[in-house]
Amino acid sequence: MTTHPGEKKSRFDPDPMPRRDFLGLAALGSMMAAFLLSIFGMLKLPKAAVSASPAKKFNVSIPDTLPEGEAFIPPGRNVAVFRDAEGVFAISTVCTHLGCIVKASPAGFDCPCHGSGFTKDGTVRKGPAPKPLPWLKVSLSGSTVTVDEEKTVKAGTKV
Amino acid sequence: MQAENYSALHEFWTNLRAIPSHVYRAMFRGGPPKTDRTRSSFIFGNVFLHLHSVRTHLWSLRWSTTMGLGIVTTAAFLITLVTGILLMFYYKPYPDIAYQSIKDIHFIVPTGRFMRNIHRWAANVMVVAVILHMARAFYTASYRKPREFNWFIGWGLLVTTLGLSFTGYLLPWDQLAYWAITIGANIAQSPREITDAMGITQWMDIGGLQREILLGSDKVGEEALIRFYLLHVMILPLTLAMLMAVHFWRIRKDGGLAKPKDADERVAEEAKEFYPVFTDSPAKTYHLAAVVKGKTSAVDSGPEHTVPSMPHLFYAELGVLMLTTLICIGLAFISDAPLKELANPLVPENPAKAPWYFLGLQEIVSFSAFMGGIGIPMLCVIGLGLIPFLDREKEGTGEWFGGPGGWKLVKWSMVVGFASSILVEAFAIKFGWLREWFPDIPQLIITFVNPGTVLTAIYAAFSIWAVRKYNSTRAGALALFTCFLCGFIVLTVIGTYFRGPNWDFFWSPSDWGGH
Numbered sequence: 001m002t003t004h005p006g007e008k009k010s011r012f013d014p015d016p017m018p019r020r021d022f023l024g025l026a027a028l029g030s031m032m033a034a035f036l037l038s039i040f041g042m043l044k045l046p047k048a049a050v051s052a053s054p055a056k057k058f059n060v061s062i063p064d065t066l067p068e069g070e071a072f073i074p075p076g077r078n079v080a081v082f083r084d085a086e087g088v089f090a091i092s093t094v095c096t097h098l099g100c101i102v103k104a105s106p107a108g109f110d111c112p113c114h115g116s117g118f119t120k121d122g123t124v125r126k127g128p129a130p131k132p133l134p135w136l137k138v139s140l141s142g143s144t145v146t147v148d149e150e151k152t153v154k155a156g157t158k159v
Numbered sequence: 160m161q162a163e164n165y166s167a168l169h170e171f172w173t174n175l176r177a178i179p180s181h182v183y184r185a186m187f188r189g190g191p192p193k194t195d196r197t198r199s200s201f202i203f204g205n206v207f208l209h210l211h212s213v214r215t216h217l218w219s220l221r222w223s224t225t226m227g228l229g230i231v232t233t234a235a236f237l238i239t240l241v242t243g244i245l246l247m248f249y250y251k252p253y254p255d256i257a258y259q260s261i262k263d264i265h266f267i268v269p270t271g272r273f274m275r276n277i278h279r280w281a282a283n284v285m286v287v288a289v290i291l292h293m294a295r296a297f298y299t300a301s302y303r304k305p306r307e308f309n310w311f312i313g314w315g316l317l318v319t320t321l322g323l324s325f326t327g328y329l330l331p332w333d334q335l336a337y338w339a340i341t342i343g344a345n346i347a348q349s350p351r352e353i354t355d356a357m358g359i360t361q362w363m364d365i366g367g368l369q370r371e372i373l374l375g376s377d378k379v380g381e382e383a384l385i386r387f388y389l390l391h392v393m394i395l396p397l398t399l400a401m402l403m404a405v406h407f408w409r410i411r412k413d414g415g416l417a418k419p420k421d422a423d424e425r426v427a428e429e430a431k432e433f434y435p436v437f438t439d440s441p442a443k444t445y446h447l448a449a450v451v452k453g454k455t456s457a458v459d460s461g462p463e464h465t466v467p468s469m470p471h472l473f474y475a476e477l478g479v480l481m482l483t484t485l486i487c488i489g490l491a492f493i494s495d496a497p498l499k500e501l502a503n504p505l506v507p508e509n510p511a512k513a514p515w516y517f518l519g520l521q522e523i524v525s526f527s528a529f530m531g532g533i534g535i536p537m538l539c540v541i542g543l544g545l546i547p548f549l550d551r552e553k554e555g556t557g558e559w560f561g562g563p564g565g566w567k568l569v570k571w572s573m574v575v576g577f578a579s580s581i582l583v584e585a586f587a588i589k590f591g592w593l594r595e596w597f598p599d600i601p602q603l604i605i606t607f608v609n610p611g612t613v614l615t616a617i618y619a620a621f622s623i624w625a626v627r628k629y630n631s632t633r634a635g636a637l638a639l640f641t642c643f644l645c646g647f648i649v650l651t652v653i654g655t656y657f658r659g660p661n662w663d664f665f666w667s668p669s670d671w672g673g674h
Contacts, residue, residue, distance in 0.1 A: 046386075047368075051376040078505065097528055098345035100338065100507045112509035113342060114525035115662035126595050127662075128525050128609075130352045130602040 056149040062088070069120070071104040079136060079147055080104060087158035090138050090147045091122050096131040109133065121155055198467040208473070210407040212415060214465035215472040217426040217433075219416040223559070224299075227479040228292035232320075234483035235285035236399065239323075242278035243392065246271075250330065252388035254381050257332040258501050265498060276491035282324055284487055286516050289320045297546070297640050298569070300556045300633065301417035307547035309409040312402055314544050319399045321516070326391040328514055329384065337502035338511035340387070341379050344370050346524060346532030353529055356603040378504065418557040423464050430464035509660045518654030519647050522584075523611035525662050526592065531611050538615065539643060546640075550632045562633035568625060572638040576645025579617045583610050584653055588664045618642040 017025075060074045060081055071080035073093070078101055081090045093102045093109065100113035108125060109118040116127030123132045137151035138159050174181075184190070189200030199213040218224060249268055251260045264271035293313060296302055302310035329340040350366035360367075375382030410416065419425070499508070513521050523531035555561020560569050587610040593600050618639055626635035659665040 046372055046375070048371070048375045048382065051371075051382070053377055053380070076505065098342045098349075098524065098532075100341065100511060101505060110661055112507050112661050113338070113511045114521070124594060124598070126591065128527055128531075128594075128605075130528065130606075131355065 058147060058149075060145045060147055061143070062145060073104075074147070077147075077149075079149065080109075081138075081145065081147065084158070088138055088140065088145055089158045090136040092134045092136055092149070092152075094133075095129060096124075096133060097127070097129040102133070123155075192469050195467055198469045201469045202467075202473075208469075210404070210411065211468045211472060212411045213468055215468045216415050216418060216422065217429050217464045217466060218418040218422040218557075220466070220471055220475060221426075224416060224418070225295060226291075227475070228288050228295055230476050230479040231288040231483050232285055232292055232316075233403065234480040235281045235288055235487065236403070237480075238281035238484060238487055239278055239285065240396065242274045242281065243396075245274050246278060247392060252330065252384050254332055254384055255501065257330060257384060261331045261333075261498060265495075272495065273491060276494070276496050277487050279496035280490040280494075281483075281487045282327060284483065284490075285320055286324055289317050290516075293317060293543075294640075294644065298560055298637075299417060299558060300550075300561045302547040302550075303417070303553075303556050304547070304551065306409075306413045306417060309406060309413060310547050311544060312406045312409065314540070316399065316402050316406060318540065319395055319402065323391060323395045323399065324514060324516065326387045326395065329379075329387045330391065331498055332384065332502050333497075333499040334502055334508045335497060335499045335512075337379060337504065338507045339513045339517075340383065341507075342511065342513065342521070342524075343517075344374050344379060344383070346528060347373050349528035349532050351529075352527070352602065352606055356601070356606070416557075419561075420556075422557065426464050433464070433466050510658060510662055512654070512658075515651065515655050518658075519650035522650040522654040522658070523609075523614075526587070526609035526611050527606050529606055530609060534606075535611050535615055542639070546636055550636050552631060552633050554631075555633065560637070562637060563629035563631035564625060564634040564637055568629070568634055568637055569641050572621070572625070572641035573645055575621050575638075576618070576642035577649060579621075579642075580614055580646040580649040583614050583617070584649065586610075614646055618646065 058074065058077065060072075062072050062081060062083055066072050066083055068084045069082065071082060073080055078093045079090050080093050081088065091109075093104075094100075095102050095111040095113065095116055097111065097114055097116050100111050102109035102111045102116070102118065107117060108120045109122070111117070111127065111129070114128050116129035117125040118129070118133050119125050121132075122135065124130075132155065134152040135155050135157060137148045137153050139146045139148075140159055187201070187204065189197045189204050192198040192201040202208045202211055202213045246264060249260055249264050249271065251257055261275075264275055266272070296310065296313065325343060329336045348366040348370035350369070351360055351364065352366075354360040354363060354366065371377070373383070373386065374380075375386050423430075512518060520531060520536065523535060525531070527534075552562065554563060555565070560566040592609060593605050621642060622635040622639035625638035626632060628634070656668070657664055657666065659668065659671040665671060
């Protein structure tokens with residue numbers, strides 16, 4: 001820092017940055033950058049790469065006595081499987097609002113948590129649900145019905 | 160050079176006998192707190208107590224100034240800390256086993272049930288106290304300069320406290336816990352309501368990412384339980400302790416509690432009993448070292464009527480601590496912490512209710528997941544954090560309901576807050592909402608126009624009216640804060656007492672019927 005005689009400098013006047021300050025700031029900056037980068041790196045850990053959950057694709061054997069229009073819930077699954085004259089279809093019973101499990105009712109499906117109601121084909125009838133219940137992909141081979149919870153199909157698709 | 164009759168053995172014997180008094184004196188150098196001087200060193204010579212200032216203003220010691228609510232919160236935290244550590248001896252965070260271990264704690268472990276009850280009640284006391292404490296700080300306008308940052312820290316403490324309650328709720332792994340957390344995790348996912356409506360979910364799925372990080376899986380399972388456990392016993396308590404230390408220390412650095420300008424005249428009568436310390440206005444304009452810029456908080460404040468914190472403040476604090484402990488123990492005797500049947504991922508509780516302090520939220524969530532669970536709460540939280548920077552007025556600091564409008568405005572805000580929330584709720588319960596009238600309406604419209612947002616708009620309109628009428632931001636803040644507090648109470652009561660199976664409205668839980 002050089003001040004010329006006779007020149008009155010306010011301490012708020014900017015001086016050219018001395019080399020030492022610049023190097024100090026650069027060191028601080030690179031430390032901060034390394035710190036942030038390591039935080040990003042560490043955040044990769046809590047985000048699981050593989051999630052532990054049972055297979056999403058499963059076989060169902062629908063009882064022969066299942067009446068038309070009545071839901072069959074495969075044990076341990078949040079899926080309702082139906083059979084009518086046009087074929088077999090499956091609708092997810094996970095409410096599209098906040099993930100409660102809807103119960104089949106005369107009007108279709110009802111959610112116990114926040115009062116969403118769905119018709120028999122999964123369309124929202126009342127309540128806060130933002131989307132209809134998804135129809136799940138069903139495939140047949142012989143008498144075995146396979147439901148894939150990960151694949152949705154257009155409502156009305158029956159096989 | 161030793162004296163002639165020196166005997167090392169005798170010296171050793173004397174030292175041995177003097178150990179207790181020497182240890183005591185090594186610990187407390189100032190000696191017993193009997194004079195103002197030793198009372199001061201009692202405070203500043205102790206790492207825990209020195210977060211207090213050495214002397215406390217008589218105004219701060221008045222019951223009506225704080226009602227001891229901050230200390231109640233702290234005490235409740237200490238109680239949950241101790242009982243929580245005790246519970247950790249037996250608790251095992253793994254699905255199903257967790258439930259069994261809570262049953263063990265409840266039925267087999269000596270005093271286990273009692274400790275769990277105290278833990279649960281202290282947690283509830285803490286939530287109530289932290290909300291009331293915030294209301295106290297707000298209504299006495301204590302958030303103003305130089306206390307803006309401490310209000311900010313307090314805001315962090317509120318959020319952390321609610322986080323602690325929420326994470327603790329899952330640990331018993333019963334039906335209540337499982338479904339409350341399922342709902343909570345899906346609220347975290349609810350930004351999808353917006354991204355879905357815009358059709359960009361597949362590129363930018365913020366909601367899905369939040370839920371995934373919270374649960375560590377695609378549903379509430381073992382990963383979620385261990386994550387919630389980690390948050391509950393490690394991350395959040397450490398955060399809370401750190402914020403608390405800053406919060407307490409800042410009180411002292413900000414010049415003690417906020418008080419009215421004429422506080423000294425108002426406590427003059429009480430002050431006559433005490434020996435005055437400062438008789439002149441402090442004139443120093445520097446901190447510890449003269450090179451530090453800025454004024455201390457004591458500058459220009461005149462001679463103050465302060466008394467030594469030890470014993471006046473310290474004993475009052477211990478009294479509140481004892482009282483809080485007594486309340487928690489009393490409640491623990493009266494009522495057991497609930498434990499329902501083992502969590503069943505296939506059958507939700509009906510109704511599935513969150514802890515009571517989230518039921519107001521659940522009530523607006525039942526209109527729109529995103530607005531109720533994220534939109535409106537974020538608005539409240541951001542608004543609360545920014546108050547001290549928006550209201551930079553001077554009038555009424557340290558006074559209850561201080562500022563333009565005062566108690567009269569707060570009274571009217573209560574009327575508006577209660578009336579509008581009851582009316583909007585009654586309307587939605589009686590006539591339903593947009594989805595029932597127009598089944599094909601786009602979701603985005605419901606997201607932005609639902610009873611929750613309508614209520615928020617009414618409150619906002621009322622507070623803008625208050626700002627204009629009194630020509631003061633503080634008046635608007637008073638109106639808005641009061642309205643939201645009333646709305647919170649109404650929604651919580653409706654969610655707690657008037658919602659039954661399928662979240663339908665019932666006048667009484669006895670009408671719920673069998674399920």
